Amino acid sequence: MANVPKDLMYSKEHEWVQRMGNGQVRVGITDFAQRQLGDIVFVELPKVGDRFDVGRAFGSVESVKAVSELYMPVAGTIVAVNVDMNDDPEMINQDPYDGWMIEITLAKASDTDNLLSAAQYEAYLSEEAD
Known part of the structure; x- marks a missing residue:
């Protein structure tokens, strides 16, 4: 079963x-996603200052298996990018929760209301497996 941190x-x-405080959040891909992708060899991320709406592609992850788009879970402006990913994309495989990708200033704090809790996400993964 995938690692799903409760916080x-x-x-x-x-x-x-x-949640980072001050209306900012940090985003990455889940343990489930990195397991599905396999060994990650390249990550394409946006630039600081780029703005995105919910559901828009903000980058991609390339693994030995496939290239997958990354989608914005919230709307906002990119305020930081994990530049270590350029030289060490496999950090996602080592620990996807330490291997964050971007930090965002939220356009609307209420955007996080549409996200799943850890329990809801685990249930969603169980449904997908059926």
Whole structure:
């Protein structure tokens, strides 16, 4: 079973969201997603200052198996990008919750209301497995 930290929120596209305070969140992909992808070899991320709506692709992850789009779980402006991913994309495989991708200033704090709790995400994963 995938590791699903209880203190994070989740999207159905398998991104995790961590509240940082001051209207900002940190985003990465879940343990389930990185297991599905396999060995990650390249990550394409947006630039600081880029703005995205919920559901828009903000980058991609390339693994030995496939290239997968990354989707914004919330609307907002990119305020930080994990530049370590450029040289060490496999950090996602080592620990997807330490291997964060972007930090965002939320356009609306209520966007996080549409995300899943850890329990809801685990139930969603169980449904997908059936």
